[in-house]
Amino acid sequence: MSAEAKPVMAVPFGATDTHIHVYDDTPLAPTALSKPPPQAGVEDYKRIRAQLGLTRTVMVQPSVYGTDNECTLRGIAALGADVARGVAVVDAGVSETELDRLTSGGIRGARFFMLPGGAVGFDQLDTIAAKMAAFGWHAVFQTDGRKLADHAAQIRSWPVPVIIDHTGKFLEPVAVDSPEFRVLLGLVETGRVYVKLAAPYETSKTGAPAYEDVSRLARALVKAVPERILWASNWPHPGRDPRPDSAHLLDILADWAPDAGDRQRILVDNPAGLYGF
Numbered sequence: 001m002s003a004e005a006k007p008v009m010a011v012p013f014g015a016t017d018t019h020i021h022v023y024d025d026t027p028l029a030p031t032a033l034s035k036p037p038p039q040a041g042v043e044d045y046k047r048i049r050a051q052l053g054l055t056r057t058v059m060v061q062p063s064v065y066g067t068d069n070e071c072t073l074r075g076i077a078a079l080g081a082d083v084a085r086g087v088a089v090v091d092a093g094v095s096e097t098e099l100d101r102l103t104s105g106g107i108r109g110a111r112f113f114m115l116p117g118g119a120v121g122f123d124q125l126d127t128i129a130a131k132m133a134a135f136g137w138h139a140v141f142q143t144d145g146r147k148l149a150d151h152a153a154q155i156r157s158w159p160v161p162v163i164i165d166h167t168g169k170f171l172e173p174v175a176v177d178s179p180e181f182r183v184l185l186g187l188v189e190t191g192r193v194y195v196k197l198a199a200p201y202e203t204s205k206t207g208a209p210a211y212e213d214v215s216r217l218a219r220a221l222v223k224a225v226p227e228r229i230l231w232a233s234n235w236p237h238p239g240r241d242p243r244p245d246s247a248h249l250l251d252i253l254a255d256w257a258p259d260a261g262d263r264q265r266i267l268v269d270n271p272a273g274l275y276g277f
Contacts, residue, residue, distance in 0.1 A: 005247045009254040011053035012264055016271035018058040019165070019198050019232030020045055022075040029066025033117040036064055040236040042078040048235055052250055056277050060087045060140065061111055062238070066119040067091055069102060076106040085275040087111045087140050092124035094131060103135050108275050109163070114143040114151075122151070129158035138163060138274060140196075145170035148183045155187060161274065162187075163194045163230065166202060167221070173205055173213040176220045188225050194270070195221050197256060198232035201244050209248060210255075218256040226262040230270055 022045060023036035049057060057079055061072045069088045076084045087109040088102050110132050112118075112125055120128070129139055138161040143151065145168035155162055164184060174180045187193040197218050200211035222229055231253055237243040257263045271277065 005051065005245060007052055007247045007250045009251050009263075010260075011250070012268055013055060014272065014277070015054045015267040016056040016058065016230075016275070016277065017049065017052070017054050017233050017235070018163075018196055018230045018271050018275075019060050020057060020235045021060055021062045021238065022071060023062060023064075023236075024071050024074070026065050026068060026071045028064050029068065029119055031066055031117055031119050032064035034064060034239065036062065037236050037238050042075050045235060046079070048233070048246055052233070052246060056083045056085075056271065056275075058085050058087060058108075058232075058271065058275060061089045063089070063111075063113045063117045063119065065089075067094075069107070073102070073105040073107075081106055083277075085277070089113070089119050090128060090132075091120050092127040092131075094128065096131070096134075099132060099135050099137075103137075108136070109138040109140050112139050112141045114141070122154070125154065126157070129160050133159040140165060142166060142169055145184060146172065146174065146180050148180065148187070152183055152187060155193065156190060161192050161194065163196050163274075164188075165196050166199050166234075167195065167197050167214055167218050170203055170214075170217070173203070174217070176216055181217060181220070185221070185224060188221070188228055191228075194228045194230055194274070195225075196230045196232050197221070197253070197266070199234040199237070200249075200252070201237070201240065202234075208244070211252070215252065215256060222257045222262055222266070226257065226259075226265050227270065229257075229262075229266045230274075231266050
C-alpha cells in the first residue's frame with residue numbers, strides 16, 4: 001500500500017477502527033501457532049490511522065500473546081486514553097483486581113478467540129462473561145461461523161453484549177438465505193449482539209477487489225441492523241503478505257452501507273456506545 005493512498009469515501013469525524021493489533025517483543029504464549037508479523041508497532045499504525053482519516057481505535061489482544069495483555073495496554077497508552085480502548089484475553093481464573101487494573105488501562109472487552117491458537121476453551125467462557133459483566137465489558141467472539149448454531153444458546157446466555165467477529169467468519173462461503181447465516185441474523189436481532197465487518201480477505205473465495213461472497217453477507221447485515229454493526233481494518237492483517245490495501249478495505253464500506261447515515265452509525269455512533277468514547 002503506497003504512503004499516499006487514502007480512502008475515496010468521506011470518513012466522518014470520530015470514525016473508529018474497532019480491531020487492530022500491535023506486536024512487540026512480548027514472549028509468545030504456549031498456545032501460539034505462528035510468529036507475529038514484522039513492523040507492527042504503534043507508530044506504524046498511527047501512520048495508517050492518519051492515512052485513513054480515522055479518529056479512534058480499539059486495540060485487540062493478539063492471540064499469540066495469550067493472557068499476557070501488557071503489549072495491548074502499552075499500545076492503548078501510546079495512542080492515548082482519549083482515542084483508544086482495548087480488548088484483552090483473560091481466563092476463568094482472572095481476579096477482580098486484575099479486571100479492575102485492565103479496565104483502568106482502557107480495556108472494555110474480553111476476546112473469545114475460539115479457533116486454533118486461542119488461549120481459552122469454551123468451558124471457561126461462561127465464568128469469564130459473569131466476572132466481566134460487573135466491569136461493563138463485552139465479549140468479542142470469533143469461531144467458524146458455520147458452527148454458530150452449536151454455540152448460539154451459550155452466547156445468548158451471557159450477561160454482556162457480544163460482538164461476532166469478521167462478518168461471522170464463515171470459513172466456507174454461505175448464502176444470505178442459508179441456515180448458517182440465519183443463525184447469525186437471529187443472534188443480532190436479540191438486540192445484544194453486534195457484528196464486526198472486517199477482514200473479508202480471510203474467508204473470501206471470490207477474492208479482491210470486491211470479495212463478493214463476503215460482501216453480500218455484509219450488505220444483508222447492514223440492511224437488517226445498522227445500529228449493531230461495526231467496522232475494522234484488522235491491521236496489520238496478520239498472516240497476509242503482501243498486506244491488503246487498508247484504504248480499499250475502508251472504501252468497501254461504501255458498498256456495504258451506501259447510506260451515509262448508516263456509515264455514521266457503523267463508524268462513529270455504534271463503537272462510541274460500546275467503548276465509551
